[in-house]
Amino acid sequence: MTFPPLELWLSVPVMAVIGLCIGSFLNVVVYRLPAMMERLWLADVQALLQDRATLERTLGAAADEAALARWGQSGETLGAALDALPPLALSRPRSRCPACGTTLRWFHNIPVLSWLMLRARCAACSAPISARYPLVEAGTALAFGLIAWTFGPTPLTAVYCVAAALLIAMALIDLDTTLLPDSLTYALLGWGLLAAWLGWTPLSLADAALGVLWGYGALWGITTLYAALRGVRGMAEGDFKLMAALGALLGVAQLLPIILLASAVGAAVGVFLIVARNHRREVPIPFGPYLAGGGFASMFFGAQLLRWWLPQ
Numbered sequence: 001m002t003f004p005p006l007e008l009w010l011s012v013p014v015m016a017v018i019g020l021c022i023g024s025f026l027n028v029v030v031y032r033l034p035a036m037m038e039r040l041w042l043a044d045v046q047a048l049l050q051d052r053a054t055l056e057r058t059l060g061a062a063a064d065e066a067a068l069a070r071w072g073q074s075g076e077t078l079g080a081a082l083d084a085l086p087p088l089a090l091s092r093p094r095s096r097c098p099a100c101g102t103t104l105r106w107f108h109n110i111p112v113l114s115w116l117m118l119r120a121r122c123a124a125c126s127a128p129i130s131a132r133y134p135l136v137e138a139g140t141a142l143a144f145g146l147i148a149w150t151f152g153p154t155p156l157t158a159v160y161c162v163a164a165a166l167l168i169a170m171a172l173i174d175l176d177t178t179l180l181p182d183s184l185t186y187a188l189l190g191w192g193l194l195a196a197w198l199g200w201t202p203l204s205l206a207d208a209a210l211g212v213l214w215g216y217g218a219l220w221g222i223t224t225l226y227a228a229l230r231g232v233r234g235m236a237e238g239d240f241k242l243m244a245a246l247g248a249l250l251g252v253a254q255l256l257p258i259i260l261l262a263s264a265v266g267a268a269v270g271v272f273l274i275v276a277r278n279h280r281r282e283v284p285i286p287f288g289p290y291l292a293g294g295g296f297a298s299m300f301f302g303a304q305l306l307r308w309w310l311p312q
Contacts, residue, residue, distance in 0.1 A: 019144030049075030180238025192248030211247025
């Protein structure tokens with residue numbers, strides 16, 4: 001059996017179609033992964049509320065018998081509520097309308113086309129379907145196509161397409177929930193190191209490893225200094241991990257352009273939200289989407305960004 005050549009698999013049209021399909025899956029990831037994480041966290045809370053030894057050791061005198069009984073009962077109630085929830089994973093249940101719960105037929109799941117054919121309405125209940133679904137699908141297709149067009153039928157195209165999918169998912173999850181899942185940041189970090197080790201990116205493994213150390217350390221240092229001066233932590237640990245992952249993927253030299261570009265765009269958007277949209281200053285603005293955008297810019301314009309920010 002003869003398989004199609006690599007040049008065909010990594011061509012612009014094929015990668016764009018693959019991007020459409022991956023974008024459809026990313027919609028599932030963005031919606032379900034945070035819910036899955038929150039269920040696990042609540043299960044941990046439930047177990048701790050019923051762990052008398054931990055409560056007594058941690059709370060001391062505050063953990064009297066009446067308090068332990070109340071917390072234990074709360075844990076039982078929470079556990080029963082979690083057990084009553086339907087199973088949730090990335091692969092199950094099948095996609096359904098969030099308004100009426102009707103399971104979608106296969107022809108209602110065709111990326112972009114189904115949304116257009118249904119006129120942005122559920123076939124069963126006519127509830128509106130968000131335009132974000134086809135936008136994510138089309139955006140992922142565009143990203144994959146541009147990467148294939150820019151880097152040609154090379155392993156770097158495959159590396160950057162996987163990275164693009166992870167960055168899109170992380171940016172949207174952070175935008176929705178202010179969470180950056182470890183399962184995605186670590187996946188991107190490991191993918192960058194593996195690609196460097198295999199010689200699929202122009203980085204040496206040492207450069208990728210330095211990117212991890214400096215990426216995490218730079219944001220950690222800035223955040224720690226800001227907290228010491230202002231008493232407020234400006235970024236969360238998920239941002240540190242995402243920056244470390246971008247360092248593994250793109251190398252230590254790209255870290256400064258990424259963080260400067262992300263900070264400039266993030267500051268501009270933050271000022272706009274505060275002035276024009278009455279965004280409260282105490283409500284955090286996710287930084288992950290701007291880091292992801294800086295990573296995308298670095299993929300395509302890394303050398304130009306270096307010359308821009310660090311002119312010779």
